[in-house]
Amino acid sequence: MNAIFDSTGPSGAGTGPVAEVLSTVLFGPDARREHGFWRRLVATEPFRRPLWPPPGPTPDERLALAHARLRALNNALDSAARPAADPRALAALHEWLAPVDPALTTVAGIHYNLFLGSLLDHDTETPRDLSDFLRLRRIGTFLCTEVAHGNDAAAVETTATYDAGRDGFVLHTPHAGAQKFMPNTSPAGGPKSGLVAARLIVGGVDQGVFLLLVPLTDASRALPGIRVRRLPARMGSPVDHCLTSFDQVFVGRAALLGGAQGRVGDDGVFRSDTEGHRRRFLASIGRVTTGRICMSASAVGSARTTLALAVRYGGHRFVSGGRASPPVPVIAHRSHHGPLAEAMATVFAMSLLHRRVLDRWEKAAAGPPAEREAAERMVDIAKGWITWQARSVIVECRERCGAQGLLESNGMTELVTGIEGAITAEGDNLAIHSRAAAGLLFDAAQVPQDDPAGDPPDGDLADLRFLGRLLGQVERIRFARAAARMAQVPHGGPLERWNAASGPALRGVEAHAYRQAAHAYENALAALPGGEARERLGELARLFALRWVADNSGDLLAAGHLTAGQVEGLTDATEQLVAAVSRHLPELAESFALPGELLADWPIAGPHYTHAYDDPGASWHTTAARQPAGGAR
Structure with missing residues (x-):
């Protein structure tokens, strides 16, 4: 057990085994309170994965399991209002549950954040009775997209027209394009109520x-x-995505948030x-911003888990070592461990940026x-960047596990497809990055730019501060470039x-x-005393920054921020x-602190992964059983 989550173990940053110190870096100094509950939860029986060879559950069975787990989760909470009121709890929920059950994470995120969170945020004057939703007698959902x-x-x-005679609103869907296009609105899992985004018409005026x-x-x-109609099956999570429409449905005035x-x-x-x-x-939809933080958390947790599986499997899978050489683990090859090393630097950067953004959002x-x-702009930027990085990491790690990574029993396939949902949910990445790009472009225009000409820099590629300055120059x-193109x-x-x-602005x-993630690395390093853990974190930080500098070395060289010799030295x-x-x-x-029970549910995570494919009726068992005692040798 990782001691930062153990009530009897040390929790101070900078002390203890390297993995535990780095766990504190990843999960924060208050990891036990913030993450301990969720980490313990995913290790308990309702959340364990069924092992092969029994046939895998159908999509409907998986959806039923997700709702059963939602009830188990809700029963384990002191109060269902806690995650709804606490962005850190919501983020931790997504960080730990997403790798275990993406469908559960979706329905839980909708219920606790978008539904309960919105009710708590907007019903401050005359609070309504939420007991049905807190006890899951009714599951909450959220209907915005059409x-x-x-x-x-x-x-x-969709319209909500005020009816003065009945003192309430009449909801109506005027045409096919106005049907709600959202998940978790069917009766699957139990009775549902939804928060419906509708155009408010009062006295004939659109408000x-x-x-x-x-x-x-x-x-x-x-x-x-x-009317609720199931949409065609979608890739990834089996959540019931539906078309929902309203035909002159009346609700009382108190229904308005x-x-x-x-x-x-x-x-x-x-x-x-x-x-x-x-x-x-x-x-009205302010909870979508918290949802973007949760999407980042889901991506961080999923990428960490996939990377941990790939690293473990790479050490267990042996291949020929060459003529007259013993077999070696596949991870011994540069072609295998190189991408995983770069993925490790990226996953730490994702984790640190996520925590940095969460801290900033909470304070603001x-x-x-x-x-x-x-x-909020930084939340948007982080959501897009982290989920896109997670996709790259997850796909790379799946590929490093070969055919084993394609089997559902080994835990990766749901994460490969699940990350696509996070990229789209709570605002498509490209759309929210476009909005952020416009704001950053305006801000950049207000700041005097350094003269790109001048003497070549005197910097060391091993110096993280120098690399950080180069990251700033890339931005x-x-x-x-974007401003110059706009001026043309x-x-x-408009x-x-x-x-x-938009092209250079989005870039x-x-x-x-990248620059914000590098700052997050620098802050984490500054908080650690000298020692092996700091050395490991420093290597990751430099690798992360150096790869981005290498990707942009042409621009940096042309602008005079790198010399030809420095560009030549990037590869070494x-x-x-x-x-x-x-x-x-x-x-x-190991610093990802994944519970042993969780890892045990994925065959490739263990050194004896081939045992999961043993066949009791096969010749290697039956031949031995038929062999008479004292038989021929």
Whole structure:
């Protein structure tokens, strides 16, 4: 057991075995409180994976299992309101549950964050009875996206028209494109209620998009006026993605989630302290930002788990060592351990950036609007960058495990497909990065740029501070390029100007994410005293930064930030770090603190993985049984 999660063990950063010190770096100084519950939970029986050879469950059976686990999870909580009210608990839930059961993670994230979290956020004046949802007598879901409106969800066309005579709202779906296109809305798992994003019409005036609490199903069917149809099977998680529509469905006035963005009073008059439809909409769906943090957490947990499996399997799988040489583990080959070493540097960067963004978001929540907006932009950038990096890591690790990595019993296939959902959920990565790019481009225009000309730099490729400065120059180069392209079309319309700039601007967002991840590495190193753990973390940090510098060496050389000799030295510097990191891959993977029970459920995680494929009726057993005692030798 990793001592930072053991109530009897030490928890101070910088002390103890290397893996435990690095676990503290990854999970924070309060890891026992923040992560301990979820780590213990995934090691218990309701969350264990069935072992092969029994036939795998069907998608419907997997969905039923996800809902059964949701109830087990809910029963284990002191209060179901806790994760809904605590972004750190929500993030930890996703970090630990995503590698175990992506379907469970989806339904739990929707219920606790988007549904319960929104109810708690907006019902502060007259709190409603949430006992059915807290005790899971009804499961909560969230209906925002429509067939014709995803990233432009502020334009949804489902309507909620105020009926003064009945003092409530009539929900209606006007056409096929306005059907809700969301998961977990069928009766599967039990009765459901949803928060429905609809265009509020009061006195014939469109007041913008708000959320309304609407009962959707009982235990077996949709309620009157509501149609729920299952969509075709989707890749990955077996969650019931559905089309949901409303035909003149009435709900009382209390169904509206009000707040500063707007409310309808006893007199039937709409009032709002928030100007503009878009701001009202963003206030109503504020939980989507927390959801993006959760998507980053899911990606971090899934990438760590896949990498740990690949490292363990690489040490157990032996191949020929060559003529007259004994077999060697496949991970001994540079072609195998090199990609895993680079993946390890990336996974640490993902983990550290995720924690950095979560800390910033939590601190900014009660701060001035400018701080909240900056923190939210960083949430968006991190969500896109982390989930895209996770996809690359997971696919690489799956490939390093060959055919074994394609078997569902070995735990990787769900994560390969599951990460695609995280890339799209809570805002497509490209869309949210485009918004971030526009903001960063504007900010960059307000800051005087360094003169790119001048004497070649005097820097050492082994110096993390020098590498950090180069990462900053990559970001400046890309945004300067975007600004220059935009300036070439001064008389064009907004779309034409943005199209000219968006390519380098989006690459600037990527560079910004790399720079922020490098800062997270620097902060983690600064918190550690000297010693072996600090050496290991420093090697990872330099490898992470050096790979990005190498990818952009042409731009850096052209701008005078690298010399030709430094560019020539990039390959050797990188190879030295790959070798250094590769020597410690098992120990670095151990710092992920995956419970032994969890690893035991995946055959390739153990040295005797071939035992999972043993056949009691095969000749190697039956021949020995038939061999008479004292038989021929």
